[in-house]
Amino acid sequence: MDKELGEIVSGFLPELxxxxxLLCVLAKLRRPAYGYQLITDLADTGMPVEANTLYPLxxxxxxQGLLESSWNTEGAKPRKYYAATAFGLEALSALKSQWQTxxxxxxxxxxxxxx
Amino acid sequence: xxxxLIDRYIYAVTRRLPPKLRADVEQELRSxxxxxxxxxxGAAPPGEKDVRAALTELGAPDKLAAKYSGDEGKALIGGxxxxxxxxxxxxxxxxxxxxxxxxxxxxxxxNGGPESHTLAGxxxxxxxxxxxxxxxxIQAFAAVTFIFAVLERKKVDFGGGNFLDTLPPMPVRDExxxxxxxxxxxxxxxxxxxxFLAFPQIMGGWLDGAGWIPALDVTVMRGFWLPIALWAVxxxxxxxxxxxxxxxxxxxxVAASVANPVIAACAAVAFRSGRIMNPLFLARxxxxxxxxxxxxxxxxxxxxxxxxxxxxxxxxxVVTFWVKARKYNR
Numbered sequence: 001m002d003k004e005l006g007e008i009v010s011g012f013l014p015e016l017x018x019x020x021x022l023l024c025v026l027a028k029l030r031r032p033a034y035g036y037q038l039i040t041d042l043a044d045t046g047m048p049v050e051a052n053t054l055y056p057l058x059x060x061x062x063x064q065g066l067l068e069s070s071w072n073t074e075g076a077k078p079r080k081y082y083a084a085t086a087f088g089l090e091a092l093s094a095l096k097s098q099w100q101t102x103x104x105x106x107x108x109x110x111x112x113x114x115x
Numbered sequence: 116x117x118x119x120l121i122d123r124y125i126y127a128v129t130r131r132l133p134p135k136l137r138a139d140v141e142q143e144l145r146s147x148x149x150x151x152x153x154x155x156x157g158a159a160p161p162g163e164k165d166v167r168a169a170l171t172e173l174g175a176p177d178k179l180a181a182k183y184s185g186d187e188g189k190a191l192i193g194g195x196x197x198x199x200x201x202x203x204x205x206x207x208x209x210x211x212x213x214x215x216x217x218x219x220x221x222x223x224x225x226n227g228g229p230e231s232h233t234l235a236g237x238x239x240x241x242x243x244x245x246x247x248x249x250x251x252x253i254q255a256f257a258a259v260t261f262i263f264a265v266l267e268r269k270k271v272d273f274g275g276g277n278f279l280d281t282l283p284p285m286p287v288r289d290e291x292x293x294x295x296x297x298x299x300x301x302x303x304x305x306x307x308x309x310x311f312l313a314f315p316q317i318m319g320g321w322l323d324g325a326g327w328i329p330a331l332d333v334t335v336m337r338g339f340w341l342p343i344a345l346w347a348v349x350x351x352x353x354x355x356x357x358x359x360x361x362x363x364x365x366x367x368x369v370a371a372s373v374a375n376p377v378i379a380a381c382a383a384v385a386f387r388s389g390r391i392m393n394p395l396f397l398a399r400x401x402x403x404x405x406x407x408x409x410x411x412x413x414x415x416x417x418x419x420x421x422x423x424x425x426x427x428x429x430x431x432x433v434v435t436f437w438v439k440a441r442k443y444n445r
Contacts, residue, residue, distance in 0.1 A: 034146075035143065035147055036146075036147055036150035036151070036154075040154070050172075050174075051147060051151070051172070051173055052173050052174045052178070052179050052182065053182070055143065055144070055147065055183075056179070056182035056183045059136075059140075059183065060185065071142075077146050077149055078142060078146060079146055080139075080142070080143050080146070
């Protein structure tokens with residue numbers, strides 16, 4: 001029984017993260033960051049993303065105009081920094097209000113008295 | 116960070132990427148792997164084990180490349196079209212195989228057919244349509260696949276919006292085989308074999324002064340005992356299966372698709388040549404009808420006309436079985 005419960009939870013988490021990773025990335029990139037920094041940052045805040053998901057995603061968001069990137073070669077090794085564009089910030093605020101509505105609705109559903 | 120395994124990994128990821136992406140992705144991956152190793156080992160130089168662990172964490176290069184190129188989740192023929200693709204294939208493949216087999220039997224006939232009615236001759240007459248059917252299968256498969264791959268790429272919409280008005284009607288439940296049909300079929304096969312092998316002389320005509328003249332050359336006809344017997348056995352077997360199944364199943368349609376080309380080949384071996392016609396019969400008919408070329412042709416080509424009717428019936432049967440099997444989805 002515990003094993004089955006574990007399977008249900010471990011199947012649920014990736015689904016949940018898939019829907020929220022875009023929101024996380026846009027929110028974090030209100031300030032410029034490079035890919036690995038973002039990975040450790042998100043992992044520290046309890047929303048881990050795998051590198052092989054995040055790096056292609058960053059590139060796709062850049063192609064969609066939500067992010068912009070630049071190489072910083074001043075440090076010990078060259079790093080590609082990403083940051084949200086104006087369009088990305090606009091998208092972030094729209095997604096954020098969607099998220100807040102959905103979160104409110106979800107908590108209403110979860111807290112309501114069973115009839 | 117230079118390491119052969121890392122170089123090979125990065126090359127494996129980037130080699131299929133669009134050229135303008137390649138250098139950028141390569142550099143970014145290199146600094147990512149370097150960061151991962153640093154997190155793992157700190158200031159100490161990373162060993163082979165650390166490199167392997169970091170690259171394993173990144174995952175298979177093909178998958179990563181698919182994510183970078185946006186090809187992830189793409190398919191030649193995706194779920195949306197796959198069911199229709201399967202449906203069309205199931206419909207087209209048997210028709211293509213049967214059609215090509217039929218055509219190759221016909222061309223065998225037009226070119227004079229196999230040399231002999233020995234086992235080798237029959238084997239050749241059977242193998243040619245079978246090989247043709249196989250080639251037909253492959254060509255039809257390629258054509259259907261190509262068409263659906265184009266549909267997938269263009270994401271063609273088949274009016275899915277208006278599905279209520281295009282719902283198919285409920286089928287009429289007449290898929291049951293009426294038992295007398297296969298029984299009559301078996302009787303017909305047996306009668307045919309008996310007629311051609313035991314009593315070919317009873318087909319003919321009574322002529323004043325000459326008495327009964329068989330239309331067929333009895334000796335030549337009996338020489339074809341093997342293909343005729345094979346024809347009868349296959350025909351009876353097919354009808355027995357139809358009786359046993361009781362419905363027009365796909366299994367029955369497949370059996371007919373396999374048996375009928377062989378039967379067609381057997382019929383062709385026996386009836387392609389004018390040698391089986393009794394020359395005396397043809398001569399007498401020629402005398403009676405004189406200049407009436409039409410009748411003379413009818414009698415002289417009687418064996419080919421018979422063969423044509425048999426071929427048509429065999430093809431029609433396969434098509435009918437498939438249509439019924441499909442209709443009732445068994």
